[in-house]
Amino acid sequence: MAENINFNKSVFNKRNYNKIIDTSFKELGVKTIQEQLDEQPTVQEFFDMYNVLFYNIPQLGPTLSHEYLVKTSKEYIGFEEDNELITLLQAEITNLRTQVLDSQQQLATFASLIPNAPEITIPNINLPQDGDEDNDLESQLNDIPTPETPDTTETPDKEERVVNDFSKYPKSTIKKRSTRLGLSKSYIKAIKKDYDL
DSSP: OOOOOOOOOOOOOHHHHHHHSOOSOGGGTOOOHHHHHHHSOOHHHHHHHHHHHGGGSOSSOSSSSHHHHHHHHHHHHTTHHHHHHHHHHHHHHHHHHHHHHHHHHHHHHHHHHSTTOOOOOOOOOOOOOTTOOSOOHHHHHHTSOOOOOOOOOOOOOHHHHHHHHHHHOTTOOHHHHHHHHTOOHHHHHHHHHHHTO
8 A cells, every 4th residue: 555745845035044044153153243242241340350360460571460451551541641740740859859958058058157066068969960860869868967956055934034134234224124034024023032133
């Protein structure tokens, strides 16, 4: 006995074929551009990963290091503008140090005019010129000795001033003493009585 077998054939027209049949090579691991973009980490995910890996990243190195991240980020954001500010501030520091040196030289000059003043020596310092990196002004200025303040006697109190005035000017009047010392007449009279002057 013979059986009839019916074969059915599906035919697609050219327009519907690509819509119905998947012609991509997914079996070979090839990803579409959209799939690749979807797999890229977001900015938030990047910083989350960065925080996790922070201590695993080497500090220095030409690539894959914190140094590399800093250098590339500086170039990207135009960090050179801040370097100009640093240069200006360094110039200001040099200017202020020059003023300090001038002030110390003036102090030495004044000290030489005062009898029994301690001797102040000012070292010879070569101030750096533009582009001169070999001259270390900071170390030179740190070598400058700080002038010592001469010993002074304590300022006498009001009572001692009145007693000293009586010994220095025994014939002066109370009114003149009051004017000279800037004290009241009654206070001078009280000291005169207490000390029997």
